[in-house]
Amino acid sequence: MKLSPTAKFLKLTLFCTAAISTSIVTPSALSLIPGLNVATAYAEQEQKTKRVPALREKVYSQLARAQKLADDGDVKTGLEALDSIQERASSMNSYEIAMMHNFYGFIYYNENDLPKAIASFEKVVAEEAIPESLRLSTTFSLAQLAMANSDYTKVIAFLDDWDTINTKPKTEAYYLLRAQTYYQLKDYEKGLEYISQVIALSDNEGKAPKENWLVLQRAMYYSLNQTGKVVAVLERLVKLYNKPEYWVQLSGMYGETGQEKQQLAVIEAAYQQGFLTSKSDLRQLAQVYLYNGLAFKAADVMSDAIEKGIAEQNAKNYAFVAEAMIQAKEDEKSIKYFVKAADLSPSGKYDQRLAEVYVNTEQYEEAADAARKALDKGSLDFESNAFVALGMAQYNLQNFDASILAFEQAEKHKKSQRLAQQWIKYVKREKVHAETLRTALL
Numbered sequence: 001m002k003l004s005p006t007a008k009f010l011k012l013t014l015f016c017t018a019a020i021s022t023s024i025v026t027p028s029a030l031s032l033i034p035g036l037n038v039a040t041a042y043a044e045q046e047q048k049t050k051r052v053p054a055l056r057e058k059v060y061s062q063l064a065r066a067q068k069l070a071d072d073g074d075v076k077t078g079l080e081a082l083d084s085i086q087e088r089a090s091s092m093n094s095y096e097i098a099m100m101h102n103f104y105g106f107i108y109y110n111e112n113d114l115p116k117a118i119a120s121f122e123k124v125v126a127e128e129a130i131p132e133s134l135r136l137s138t139t140f141s142l143a144q145l146a147m148a149n150s151d152y153t154k155v156i157a158f159l160d161d162w163d164t165i166n167t168k169p170k171t172e173a174y175y176l177l178r179a180q181t182y183y184q185l186k187d188y189e190k191g192l193e194y195i196s197q198v199i200a201l202s203d204n205e206g207k208a209p210k211e212n213w214l215v216l217q218r219a220m221y222y223s224l225n226q227t228g229k230v231v232a233v234l235e236r237l238v239k240l241y242n243k244p245e246y247w248v249q250l251s252g253m254y255g256e257t258g259q260e261k262q263q264l265a266v267i268e269a270a271y272q273q274g275f276l277t278s279k280s281d282l283r284q285l286a287q288v289y290l291y292n293g294l295a296f297k298a299a300d301v302m303s304d305a306i307e308k309g310i311a312e313q314n315a316k317n318y319a320f321v322a323e324a325m326i327q328a329k330e331d332e333k334s335i336k337y338f339v340k341a342a343d344l345s346p347s348g349k350y351d352q353r354l355a356e357v358y359v360n361t362e363q364y365e366e367a368a369d370a371a372r373k374a375l376d377k378g379s380l381d382f383e384s385n386a387f388v389a390l391g392m393a394q395y396n397l398q399n400f401d402a403s404i405l406a407f408e409q410a411e412k413h414k415k416s417q418r419l420a421q422q423w424i425k426y427v428k429r430e431k432v433h434a435e436t437l438r439t440a441l442l
Contacts, residue, residue, distance in 0.1 A: 059085070059096045063103055070107045078107060094129035101127075102138070114149040118142060125161075136165055143177060147184075155181040172198050179216060188220040195220065211241050227257050238266075244275035248284065255288070264292050271301075279311045283320075290324055299324035303337070315345040322353070331361050342370070348377030348386070355389040359396075367393035371406075384413035384420075391423060400431035 062085050070078030085092075085100055092100070105120030124130070124138050143158035159178060175198040182191035195217045199209045218233040234250040237243070247270035254263035267285050270276055276285055282305045289298035303321045305311035318341035325334035335357055342350035351374035358367030371390035380386060391406035404427050411420035 054093075054095070056096065059092060059099075063099060067103055067106075070110070075107060075111060079104075082107075094127045098124045098127035098130045098134070102134075109145070114145055118145050118149065118154075121145065132165065136162065139165065140174075147177060147181060150184075152181050152184045156185075172201070175201075176213070176216075179220075183216065183220060186223070188223045192217065192220045192224075208240050209236070211237070214240075227253060231257060231259075244270065244277075244281075247273075247275050248281050251288070252284070260292060264288055277310070279305060282310060286320065286324070290327065295324045295327035296330065299328060299330075299333075313340075313344075315341040315350060318344070319350055319353075322350075326357070331357050335361070342373075346377065347379040348374035349380055351377060352380055352382075352386045352389065355386065355393070359389055359392050362396070364393045364396040368397065382413075382415060384410045384416035387413075388416055388419065388423075391420070391427070395423075395427050395430070398434065400427055400434070403427045404431075 062081070066078045066081035066085065068078075069075075069081055082100060082104055089097055089100070101120045101123040105117045105124065108114075108117035108120055121138050121142050125135050125142070139158055139162045143155050143162065146152070146154040146158055155177065159174070159181075162174075175194045179191045179195035179198070182188070182194065195213060199213050199217060202209045202213075214233055214237050218230055218237070221227075221229040221233060231250065231253045234246055234253055237246040238250055247266060251263050251267035251270065254260070254266060267276070267288050270281075271285055276282055282301055286298040286301045286305075289295070289301065299321045302311065302317060302324065306313055306317055306321070311317050318337045322334040322337035322341060325331070325337065335354065338350055338354040338357060342348075342354055351370045355367045355370035355374060358364070358370055368390055371386050371393060374380060374386045375383070375390070387406050387410035391403045391410060394400075394403035394406055404424055407420045407423045407427065410416045411424065413420075
């Protein structure tokens, strides 16, 4: 069947409206196209000829010319052509006026002028004598344009208008647009109603929910501090989409909800699959290992990340490895990392820790040197500890006077006062004993 110019134009108009819908990119990149069948829409228009006035050949050809100019890249001339048509609007019927505004809207949309596009499409639906299919699709497109323009209250208003004229089952796009809009308005309870509904529809049909649906649902549960449900959504994302970020996030949420064993199992599984590649992910793995008493694994992960250039060669990271080695009872292996941390820090705190480790490993000359360096650098959280380490090192080197002097300095600090006093008595007694022994041997 050969279509009349009016039918051709209606078909083109409906396609233009649908094209706008497909092009809108919303914040979460969801597809929001309402179900629109051009053939059905044309049939509906044919059935409503008594209510919808005809689009005359003369008007059609003028609108088609304006459209062609815009399509060929001459937007300015295309708009001027539409302006000349609008000057004769008093002689046009309601349907022709609606078509004119529809073309204005389409051109403005292609020029990314959303406010003008919205204003034009609002004029389309303001006309009474237009096919209901056009009113329906244009109203939904207005909601989508308002979303793209970040005018969320208008999105709700347009969707409410759409609800009053729609007679068919609602599409996924409708629920998703509602959900997105309420999320942007921070009305997470309402947003969850809609996103959960579309996910439930998918589940009932035995289909896997789309990834971005679950991501949006997770975000709303998180915003409502419903951590248990966040975990459940992340478990689905891991199972269905197996992306590194979901494994890491699930591990973090297990930790947040006190499920440490599950946290360890998930993050270790992610590591074994090669999903943990960033410094933050590897640090999280190391911290989880440390928390679960796997200190040597924690040290190994962090030291490997440093060697591979993933984690920075800074004092903080070297100190993490060193402390993990201490917890793993590998004091000797911790020393080289404390040395690197101390060399990179203007503070003496790592020199102090190094002095303590040297004492524990009976390297007293090195302990005394590290303690003195710590005191020289300063900025110590517990200066008394450095004096205690120095005092112990000097005692073991048989430098009793130097040891007593160091402990006397430690005694000035309330935190170490009692310990220092005990050491002073002990060292003085050992000094007398050593002198007595030396005299006896002469």
